[in-house]
Amino acid sequence: MKRKAATPCPCGGADYAACCGRFHAGQTAPTAEALMRSRYSAYALGLFDYIEATWHSSTRPPRANLRDDGARWIGLEVKAHREDGDAATVEFVARCRIAGRAQRLHEISRFLREDGKWTYLDGSFPEE
Structure with missing residues (x-):
């Protein structure tokens, strides 16, 4: 039986199902970085319900x-992460x-x- 090849994750992970796909399917992201990566992937895949659900209620x-x-999202680089x-x-x-x-978005997200779940609060743009 031939094994199905993994689908790369938009955030840069080797396998979407094992990377951001599990969060899009309902698993809770364990870190803010994992949530940010999954939100990037959600934008790339047009999963706007997920983006809305992971946004902090106050913002x-x-x-x-x-x-x-x-936008066609083509790459992500995480520069720093602090909890x-x-x-x-x-x-x-x-x-x-x-x-x-080509466009680039440099953001520091809070x-x-x-x-009990990580949510996106807001972001600032250091290059502005």
């Missing part, structure tokens, strides 16, 4: 604001193409645990 935008903006109790930061650079033009 979550209206559902109508979560939509496909035509301090129920708060964390993750600095990353995400690359995409919008209308054929995360909080809410009801």
